[in-house]
Amino acid sequence: MSTPYRRRGVYLLITALVAILALSGCGRVVVLDGTAAPRYPQPDAPDVAKLPDLPAYKNTLTWSEFKDGVAKAISTGVKNGAVTDHSRIDQIVYKLADADHDDPGVQVVMATVLSMAKTQSKAPAQIAESGRSAEDGALAWAPCGDDGLECASLKVPLDYDNPGDTIEIKLDRYKAKDPDKRIGVLLGNPGGPGGSGIDFLPAWYGGLSDEIKDSFDVVSFDPRGVGQSDPFYCGPVSGSSDVNPDPKTKAEEDAYTEQAGKFADACAKAGKDMLKHMGTKDVARDVEKIRTAMGEDQISYVGYSYGTAIGQTYANMFPGKVRAFVLDGVMNTAVTKQQLSSAQTAAFDKALRRFSGSCEKVCTGLAQYLTTKLQDDNIESKYLSSSDYVDQTYLNIGISAALYSAKRWPYLAWALREAAADSDGTLLALSVDDYTGRSIFSxxxxxxxxxxxxxxxxxxxxxxxxxxxxxxxxxxxxxHPVFANRPDVICNEWPVPPDPLGALTWPKGTPVLLVSTTGDPATPHEMGKSVAARNPSAVLLTHDGDGHTAYSNGDSCIDDKVNKFLLDVKAPKKGTVCK
Structure with missing residues (x-):
């Protein structure tokens, strides 16, 4: 893929940051009359020549261990069909060969490249023809991995109101390990919208408790238009994209809106009929088709981030089919698209300030320093290709991606320090690649x-x-200059009218557990409280901590309470907080 097209796709992501959404009402100033808003106080720029050292990264490797690990990952990926081209990682290894392998910053690069290679080498291969749905509508599962993973495909109507044309929904599953303990199906979704459940399932399954694995067929799927399900791609955008990403005059705004319209037109030409049926209400109907095809009276579900919108919509439309729904990283659907983007910018800025306090002597002011530096020039990468430079947008996404988990904060500290003190954008660029789904191999x-x-x-x-x-x-x-976004106007030019989800509710007694983290930068705690307030029978379980989503992420308090709910449909007491 050419660099201009690749960066076009990444730039479009920045208007709302992949995967994951935000709230309304953060107590911040929003100016709607065009007047200048006050700045939040920004920390002083550090002296990058005198930055203290950071603690060594958690994973240290010898050069031999790194090379052997990469070779093994390539071999694994080739064997299972996940890797057909490894020219990029070969180039990275070649460039790293002459580096100081004992340098702490180089150690972080090696650990990151190897981690990405191991993860991507285990991605499920394309679901074979043998996994297609049977003629009677039941699922015909077929092996698609050497660890018990099975895959299938289900035909669903493109338009549920006027059935005719069909599309394929691809699924994967691990069967319950103990048939005598089997409760039913646990469906999972990683969020997005646009996240692949097919790719998500193997890693998620590895983090689930033995009791959950014994008791459920654990299943995921690629929603319509995504991944291995019949995917939706916009076509090439006509005309020049050389418009000011930060328009300040009416003429510049008009030019920017026109360019957004060209992207919308390209999507319409690629498949306007599909665009009419990409909304979450249709995805919820697909979930109902999946339940029926699996022969289950009810289903259990864990949805993360945008996956909570799928869960809320399903509970609203099919409440009697809900056995136990866990919605982790709750998003509020009762706002406008721009309010989501705007409020998320503020939430990430707050998360950045919390992160900076964790490594104050090194980290304070680094993001702001780099933001200013990138106004004049990009930051090249020492170990990636010449096209992998870091600009303001890549800095924004690279920081945001690392703020999703407090476990990633040490990585972010190294990424910012290397970019500032050593003018090396490798770690920030790799953070963007990991977030946007770019192959470390090809x-x-x-x-x-x-x-x-x-x-x-x-x-x-x-x-x-x-x-x-x-x-x-x-x-x-x-x-919030570190997280400066391009104006979010694509949906204003969209060729299909919206069908807003609005303030979703479900009947009293529907077993729904909401999980919300106090320091979540992407779906902040206020969102969970808002959804709970309009669904009084839902229980809100609060995780007092940082990061985006909590279940199956190492917090035993959250895991124990969620597992009990999934196994016994017994929710914790209202007001429960896990610290």
């Missing part, structure tokens, strides 16, 4: 996340006016 993108993201979001949410959208962008970028 350099190609393994998902259509940016196109499907827009297709779902523009269907699910109402939009603010163009004037308000531009005013919000000016205000946000002044308040």
């Amino acid at each position: 350099g190609e993108y393994t998902s259509n996340g940016d196109d499907s993201f827009s297709a779902v979001m523009c269907r699910d949410f109402a939009t603010s006016s163009l004037d308000d959208a531009y005013a919000m962008s000016r205000s946000d970028n002044r308040l």
Whole structure:
């Protein structure tokens, strides 16, 4: 994939940051009349020549261990069909050969490259023809891995109101390990919109408790338009994309809106009929088809981030089929698209400040320093290709991606320090690659996340006016310069009208457990409280900590309470907090 097209896709992601959404009402200033908003106080820029050392990264490798690990990952990926081209990682190893392998920053690069290689080498191969659904509508599962993973495909109507044309939904599963203890099906979704459940399942399954694995067929799927399900791709965008990403005049705003319209037109030409049916209401109907095809009276479900929107929608439409739903990283669907983007910018800024306090002597002011530096020049990468430079957008995404988990904070500290003190953007670029689904082996993108993201979001949410959208962008970028976003106006030009989810509710007594983290930068705690307030029978379980989502992420308090709910449908007491 050419660099301009690759960066076009990444730039589109930045208007709302992959995967994952935000709240309304963070107590911040939003200026809608075009006047200048006050800046939040920014920390002083550090002296990058005198930055203290950071603690050594958790994973240290010898050069021999690194090379052997990469070779093994390539072999594994080739064997299971996940790797057909490894030219990019070969180039990275070649460039690293002459580096100082005892240098702490180089150690982090080696550990990151090897970790990405190991993960991507185990991605499920393309689901074979033998996994297609049977004629009677039941699922015909077929092996698609050497660890018990099975895959299948299900035909569903493109348009549920006018059945005719069908599309394929691809699924994978691990069967319950103890048939005598089997309760039913536990369906999982990683979020997005645009996240692949097919790719998500193997890693997620590895983190589940033995009791959950014994008791459930653990299943996931690629939602319509995503991944291995019949995917949706926008076509090439006509005309020049050389427009000011931070428009300050009416003429510049008009040019920016026109370019957004060209992207929307390209999506319409690629498949306007598909665009009409990419919303979460259709995904919920697909989930109902999956339940029926699996022969289950009810299903259990764990949805993360955007996956909580799928869960809320299903509970709203099919409450009697809900056995036990866990919605972790709860998003609020009762706002406009621009309000989501605007509020998330503020939430990530707050998370950055919490992160900076964890390594204050090194980290304070580094992100702001790099933001200023990138106004004049990009930061090259020493160990990737010449196209893997870091600009303001890549800095934004690279930082945001690392803030999703407090476990990633040491990585972020090294990424910022290396970019500032050594003018090396490798770690930030790798953070972007990991977030956007770029293959460490070939350099190609393994998902259509940016196109499907827009297709779902523009269907699910109402939009603010163009004037308000531009005013919000000016205000946000002044308040939070590290996370300065391009104006979020794509949905204003979208060729299909929205069908907003709105304020979703479900009947009293529907077994839904909401999990929300106090320091979540992507779906902050206020969102969980908002959804709980309009669904009084739902229980809100609070995780007092940092990072995006909590279940199956190492917190025994959260895991124990969620597992008990899934196994026994017994929710914790309202007001329960896990610290």
